[in-house]
Amino acid sequence: MSVKEARDAILHAVRAARPPAVAMPVARATPVATADAQPSMLDAFVDASTAAGAAVVLGERRDIARLVTGGVADAANVLSTVSEVRATVELASDPHALDSLELFVCSGTLGVAENGAIWLATSDMMQRAALFLATHVAIVVDAASIVPTLHEAYARIDIRAHPFGVFVAGPSKTADIEQSLVIGAHGPKELTVIVIGASALQTP
Amino acid sequence: MTAALFIPCYVDQFFPHVAIAALTVLDRLGVRVDVPDGAVCCGQPSANAGYAREGRSTLERFVDVYAEYDRVIVLSGSCAVHVKHHAGEVVAHGSRTDRAGAQVAERTTELCTFLHDEIGVDRVASLGATLDKRVAVHIGCHALRGLGLARPSELQVRPFDKVRALLGTVRGLEIAELSRPDECCGFGGTFAVAEPDISVKMGRDRLRDYRRHDAEAVVSTDMSCLMHLGGLARRERIGLPMYHVAEVLAGTAGVT
């Protein structure tokens, strides 16, 4: 009915209105990331992540459980997609049930050095809800997966592969009240970033 | 190379000493300039007020008067920008060709730009100017962002500042670093009377920045800015003399 009508009218108007064609710019020359750039990218990532308000710790897989639960004392309400941390919550099908979640632990695909962001994507909507409902979130990311900028990140990920994907940089925050920074807006109050495999990066 | 000097209307009427200083500087540097009669205004006031159509005749007259010259040196950043951006729109009429406007646009330059780019700092230094004062420098916004007289603080490019380079030749002169190095003074042509409250507030804030950093005087590329800032300073009895760069280089800053 009027859906087609509106669509046709708008597309017709666009075709009549659009300016002369402008070419897409040539792709930028991407600097090739070398293995020995990785330690300094790790440093940059840690700095940027910390600046965004995350607590960043370096460790190995075996340290994860200790690092996570050590930071969140008495976390009775835990959801985890990381095998090293045991969930205490039964996964239901209703994300509303996760409202009182205290801790959510998950893995990120890659980290971005320039801004401290970590990419996570999932088709599991309980995980998606947990990422925002939990009071504390911990994300495990491999040091070898850190890329310099978002350009490299987008080259490596397929944003269409999952219905939900997100770059996360720090805990939720707001400065809407007189520009005063408040950590913990509507989403998590704390973000812990656990970087594993840093030792494997050391150049011999 | 034939060169002409254009003196904006308000400089001609209210700040002749600045025009005289500009002439003095050019004389001493061996730059012979004509100061032709006939063009009183560049057309910017009408155009910026939205009356570009009504002001066309003014710009056409400018083109006619200056068409013959290899170089048109303008004693105002905002006038120079207006001519450079709009003279090319002037069409053929009488003996004027279609190209005349574009040519004048291309050959027009502002005084400080001319001194820096075409005379060179070393030759300007030979003027031997001195001024024992700590000054705040105000580059008019059109000169700054429209003519590239210095790196605007927004732009992420290597810093450069042609005005500082020129003032660097003046012995005894100290330049104050400001909290807001290149915020607009608030004159804005008809803005000064169309939105007087904000215009005045912006000017007052500049003065406050200058005084906070112990500036004893203000040096600018544009007398329009100084007309506004000076008017404010005098009304509020703030003793802050205002000089054009030309006056400083001519050694006539503060000399009555």
Next chain:
Amino acid sequence: MSQRSFELPVLGRPAPVDHAAAAAAFNADVARTDWHDDALWFVREKRDRAAALVPDWEDLRERASAIKEHALSHLDEYLVQFEANALANGMQVHWARDADEHNRIVLRILSDVGARRLVKSKSMLTEECGLNPYLEANGIEVVDSDLGERIVQLRKEGPSHIVMPAIHLTKEEVGETFHEHLGTPAGLSEPIALAGVAREHLRERFLAADATLTGMNFAVAETGGFVVCTNEGNADLGMALAPVHIASVGIEKVIPRAEDLAVFLRLLARSATGQAVTVYTTHVHGPRDGQALHVVLVDNGRTKQLAREEFWGSLKCIRCGACMNTCPIYRRSGGHSYGSTVPGPIGSVLTPGLDLERYASLPFASTLCGSCTAVCPVKIDLDGQLFRWRQRVIEAGYTSTTKTLSIKASVKLFDRPGLFRVAGALARFGLKIMPRSVARFVAGPWGRARDVPPAPGQSFRAWYRKNRGERS
């Protein structure tokens, strides 16, 4: 001045916006003007520091501008591509020619599922369409979940900045609002405490929402998905919980490819707040299981702007707000003084296109200093467009006879050097003999706070003639 920036026309047309008068009222409180100005300048400085850390910043701006110009010049193709891919991703796609059609579509989606509680995240488009009052008039409870938007919603005002909606309010004023509407103790103004109360209050709303509505920062044609950037996680809480998600977007927000996102996202947060990136950059490529995801593509004057050779560049805007933060006039007059959904320099080149008579004063709320153009991440020539809108305003006759006559008189003077000389001499002579108080008065709006320059004895022209002889 607290008022909704969107006015529902009741009878006849709303009065033209008088920016100068609104600005004068704002400036009456000097201390508050300084506070507002400093707050926004601080954000500008944060932007500078963030940009300085990106070695290819200016190249990025150039790319972003070119990608947007390319996209706009092929907009129909990208819209069709986006729609096809979005449909394949399981979304429903609607098209709205104007604000009314958008609002009706949203209401219908809600009524179809009996939804009565809607939680919204920030969308300037829906502000523009006046969605909230429309839905409320139709029995829908609408809660704005972005903290700044929630604050102004409770105060029944419009946002004064597109990124920091409550930048014009002190924490004491926020405290008063929360005391009145959320039951906080009188006098509580500490931001952490207030934000904590808002968190509880809004968490309840997220959990109880029947539907959520978000905007989009970018719609990606290649993948049929969209990106929503927030710091608070409010858009995500809405999207993760509500059974119905409506995403409204202006058609100009479509970009070609996923890889283009890198260019824009590297510029967006740094330009807006000085952060390297927002806390959450969410990519949506399909509904949750059992959720309905509706996309509403909105024209509402955008194709008209696209057709304007002089102004279509304004559609490149990625709504970062950097132009507002840097604009010396915006900082000293506040967003509400523009009387438009989007204020500041970009508002002043977008809004006149919607109603030239009503917004005729906006292109003049500027000294054309060019700072906005220099910070714009997509290189919109804002000061150039402001200049050209001024010509359109005068051509359309939205000016006063006095102004036109005085311009014409001045042009006559400038075109007759002899007459100019005489007039100038008279003026100087008059200034010399006139008492200061009279000079102030004669100088009109100039003279209220400024002296006129001291009148020299002779003009430069006269001096030149005397000392250098006549030269042609």
